[in-house]
Amino acid sequence: MLDKPAVVTTTPLGELRTIERFLIHEVQLLDERRFEEWRDLFTEDGAYWVPLEPDQVSPDGRASLFYDDKQMMDIRFERLRHPNIHSQSPPHRTCHVIGNIVIETIDEKLRECSVISNMIMTDYRMRTQRLFSGRVQHRLRQEGDSYKIVLKRVDLINCDDVFELIAVPF
Amino acid sequence: MRYDPDAIRALVHRDRIHRSLYLDPEVFDLEMQKIFGATWIYVGHESLVPKPGDFLTTRIGKYPIVLSRHADGKIYVIHNSCGHRGAIVCNEEKGNAQLFRCCYHGWTFKTNGDLDAVAMPRGYGKDFDLTNPALGMGRLPRVGIYRGFVFASLSEKGPSLDEHLGHAKDSIDELCDRAPEGEIDLSGGVHKYLYRGNWKLQLENAVDMYHVPFSHESTVRRSGKQFGRRAGEDSASAISDRGSAAQRWEQRSAWGARSTGHSYNGHQPIAEQLPDDPVFNAYRAMLERKHGAERTKIILTPKRHNTAFYPNMTLQALNQHIRVIVPVTVDRTEVHVYPVMLKGAPGEMNRSFVRHLNVTHSAASLIQTDDLECFRRCQDGLNAQGSDWVWFARGIDTDKQDERGDYVNTGTVEIQQRAQYSAWLRLMSAKG
Numbered sequence A: 001m002l003d004k005p006a007v008v009t010t011t012p013l014g015e016l017r018t019i020e021r022f023l024i025h026e027v028q029l030l031d032e033r034r035f036e037e038w039r040d041l042f043t044e045d046g047a048y049w050v051p052l053e054p055d056q057v058s059p060d061g062r063a064s065l066f067y068d069d070k071q072m073m074d075i076r077f078e079r080l081r082h083p084n085i086h087s088q089s090p091p092h093r094t095c096h097v098i099g100n101i102v103i104e105t106i107d108e109k110l111r112e113c114s115v116i117s118n119m120i121m122t123d124y125r126m127r128t129q130r131l132f133s134g135r136v137q138h139r140l141r142q143e144g145d146s147y148k149i150v151l152k153r154v155d156l157i158n159c160d161d162v163f164e165l166i167a168v169p170f
Numbered sequence B: 001m002r003y004d005p006d007a008i009r010a011l012v013h014r015d016r017i018h019r020s021l022y023l024d025p026e027v028f029d030l031e032m033q034k035i036f037g038a039t040w041i042y043v044g045h046e047s048l049v050p051k052p053g054d055f056l057t058t059r060i061g062k063y064p065i066v067l068s069r070h071a072d073g074k075i076y077v078i079h080n081s082c083g084h085r086g087a088i089v090c091n092e093e094k095g096n097a098q099l100f101r102c103c104y105h106g107w108t109f110k111t112n113g114d115l116d117a118v119a120m121p122r123g124y125g126k127d128f129d130l131t132n133p134a135l136g137m138g139r140l141p142r143v144g145i146y147r148g149f150v151f152a153s154l155s156e157k158g159p160s161l162d163e164h165l166g167h168a169k170d171s172i173d174e175l176c177d178r179a180p181e182g183e184i185d186l187s188g189g190v191h192k193y194l195y196r197g198n199w200k201l202q203l204e205n206a207v208d209m210y211h212v213p214f215s216h217e218s219t220v221r222r223s224g225k226q227f228g229r230r231a232g233e234d235s236a237s238a239i240s241d242r243g244s245a246a247q248r249w250e251q252r253s254a255w256g257a258r259s260t261g262h263s264y265n266g267h268q269p270i271a272e273q274l275p276d277d278p279v280f281n282a283y284r285a286m287l288e289r290k291h292g293a294e295r296t297k298i299i300l301t302p303k304r305h306n307t308a309f310y311p312n313m314t315l316q317a318l319n320q321h322i323r324v325i326v327p328v329t330v331d332r333t334e335v336h337v338y339p340v341m342l343k344g345a346p347g348e349m350n351r352s353f354v355r356h357l358n359v360t361h362s363a364a365s366l367i368q369t370d371d372l373e374c375f376r377r378c379q380d381g382l383n384a385q386g387s388d389w390v391w392f393a394r395g396i397d398t399d400k401q402d403e404r405g406d407y408v409n410t411g412t413v414e415i416q417q418r419a420q421y422s423a424w425l426r427l428m429s430a431k432g
């Protein structure tokens, strides 16, 4: 008896094109200041983390530039929407570029995969343009035809630098 | 010299200061000499260099230094400069070393700064004394430690550290006493930021209660309360420039010591609500075992929010941290913010202190970024050719002297900044 091909109902976990589309969409939301939609990309237990030290093992007990759960994202973005937020008047404009995307691991049981990419983000405000770059790790959980972010970790190459004020996530 | 003592005196009045204090590079150079080169400067904390050989590099104003724990277990504060031809010897922010070795010609130094050995010594003639202490990196003439806080002075003479700290010492005691082991730990990393403004803008601001409802307007939610600033809290103090919220802020104490320049403001209203959760209760029980119930109550009663130690360190009790101000140029300043962990307190509690400081005081934080924006705008705006004066007159008619001779007031006054500028005037107009 011939094996019938399995019916593919969803894109397979860890399919590069789908992931790339997802990651591009994610940073576009930031550049378009659609912060609430960006937040909605995270799972309920999701987190966004930007360490302050190279190879920082954990955000626990060590200072980080960002370490937001979803609740903190709400507070952060509520503030970014405040009409009298002086540090964002005028706001930063940002432009993210991502590339070098590699699917690192796939966990069929958890429906999760870990994706590494490189990012460059420029931001501009009040005659000052800055360039940030770094390595990004996404832990993605498959939901239907798309993904949700369990963890987005951004390791800036200058994570231990002195920074002027930062408003928009990387 | 353009700024002789009389010229300096003309810049500072009891209620206002001249804008050249923020703008003139010559004033900045003089500050490096007469303030940062003369008085006691906070240079670090013992918990950052716990083991022999541990070191960190920093600056007193623009002067590079090394804070190290030598093989003898003691703390040394050393010039970060090679005794041969002056190169920076310790190039990393921190590390552990048995000897410091200069990259240029390989001279080595002990971790107390003494010369260890000169490379290829036979090249030097008989008259060249390789034991001459001047060939070492050199140590700062005075180092003083109070409850782990390390201060150093580039000047051989002057008041003792104890005299210098004066009654501001109580703020260090209050913070350290909250640790079950009586000591704090600053090894939880550091936030570092930069602003294009004069260093004094940050020092004034750390103890400024007047700016809160305006600068930080974006942190106040529709309920009129600030977002939660501690673990498990949804909201913090009510912040407004009118009504009962404003009244509560006006009840906070304000203190400034005109002789030393140190100052503090009273606690924020939210600090009066002590957490009631298993972790905090376990912590309270630890303090009670050590101090008894009565003393524990005093320790946990909030008194101060921010204390500014003149000229370069501030300490906050709510989102507990130590802030170090490093002047770079007249219009450029670095600030380093260290989360404070309480030694002996439950790990979960210390982790939540660190975590909340990310939210309030990182370079991407929700609070400090508003202040940074104001500093930038002050520096830019002071270039205007309108008024020459920056005013610190708020509450001046109601300042009172307490029994110890320090000045006290309440609420959103500018008594703290008046204390800072009397110290500035005293140091800057000193002879020599």
Ligand code: FES
Pocket: B082, B083, B084, B085, B086, B087, B102, B103, B104, B105, B106, B107
């Ligand atoms: S400058 Fe350091 S050994 Fe020559």
Ligand SMILES: [Fe+2]
Pocket: B205, B211, B212, B215, B216, B367, B371
């Ligand atoms: Fe502030």
